Amino acid sequence: MSLFWRIFLLNGVVLVVAVVLLLLGPVTVSTPVLLTEAVVLTVGLAAMLIANAILLRIGLAPLARLTGTMGTIDLLRPGHRLPVTGRAGIAELIRTFNAMLDRLEAERATSAARALSAQEAERHRIAQELHDEIGQTLTAVLLDLKRVADYAPPPVRDDLHQVQETTRNSLDEIRRIARRLRPGVLDELGLTSALRALVAEFSTAGLTVHRHLDRDMPELGKDAELVVYRVAQEALTNAARHAHAHAVDLTLRPVDDGVELCVRDDGIGLGDAGEGAGIRGMRERALLIGADLALGAGPADGTEVCLRIPLRDRNT
Structure with missing residues (x-):
């Protein structure tokens, strides 16, 4: 009826x-x-x-x-x-x-997968161009400056050395941006090495990052490793820029039927602020591989981001 x-x-x-x-x-x-x-x-x-x-x-x-x-x-x-x-x-x-x-x-997962795949491809292209085009150009400029400085009079030589240092810093910055856009170490050496490099990068930026990376990690696959890396990168970026944190703990360990990534900081916490594009991006990436993403207050205030990736029925 x-x-x-x-x-x-x-x-x-x-x-x-x-x-x-x-x-x-x-x-x-x-x-x-x-x-x-x-x-x-x-x-x-x-x-x-x-x-x-x-x-x-x-x-x-x-x-x-x-x-x-x-x-x-x-x-x-x-x-x-x-x-x-x-x-x-x-x-x-x-x-x-x-x-x-x-x-x-299902439709959102499919469209998000296509969008994120296109985004990663574009990041890879930009990183490649930064490394191959601009990086090589600045390297050539450095060599020319060195050659000119060798024959320049002392007053001009000092100025050329200053220009060399500025150019070298710019080259380092471009390489750092290229690594963030597409971490080559992730493809070459694996997830653990990529996370070590990421932690070292944020540690030199004034944030104290303690890493706890289990050595006996199961095989995740390229897509899952990229999601773990991007979530860790976004969580560290939020801790440094928005949470005003001084110390962060990053843990990657195997758990029952899966792998868990946890990033805890001692910052100001989430508060009443809504989820921004960064957090929503982490959620979309987690959905792509069937992972669970949880955000909340840490054990000692601050913010805790936990990503749990299941290993069942994983073929990639």
Whole structure:
């Protein structure tokens, strides 16, 4: 029975009961209406409305839960489904809503995978051009400056040495940017070495980073290793730029049926600020490999970011 007919028959039953009681009962209506008659009719009407409201509240309760879920659902936190309760139209509506969430999560995962794949390809291209084009050009400039400085008079030589130092710093900065865009050490030496290099980079930037990297790590695959690296990179960046942290603990270890990355800082914490593009990017990357990402307060204030990657059914 559809929702329309259920509500219609429900109201019809209440009205029929009221009419039957009025016809068969001892209650009569005089002209003009007596006070006792008005009181009886008012009480009967109130009882009818209360009974109708209670029955409708019970019947439409699943719709209220559905409305609340629709207002708070987040596709970056998948898996939440409503229990199929109620009858006929309501149960079918909840079932359809759950199926719609399945399609939306699958489509979002597919589109996010394409977008992130294109982003990584573009990062790789830019990093390659920075290294091959600009890096080689600045290297050639350094060699020319050295050659000119060898034949220049002392006053000019000092100025040329200063230009050399500035050019060398710019070359180092370009190489650092290229490594951040596409960590070559990740492809060449693996995840553990890439995380060591990442920690060393942030440690030299004024942040004290303590790393705890387990040596006996299971094989994750290239996609999962890249996600772990990017999440660690984003968490360290947030700790340095936004959390005003002084010390960070980075831990990578095997756990039951998976691998866990945890980054804890001693900063100001998340507070009431909403999730920015960086955190949402971490969630999207975690979804690509079926991982769970949890953010919250650390054991001693600050922020804790934990990424857990399952190893079951992993072929890449």
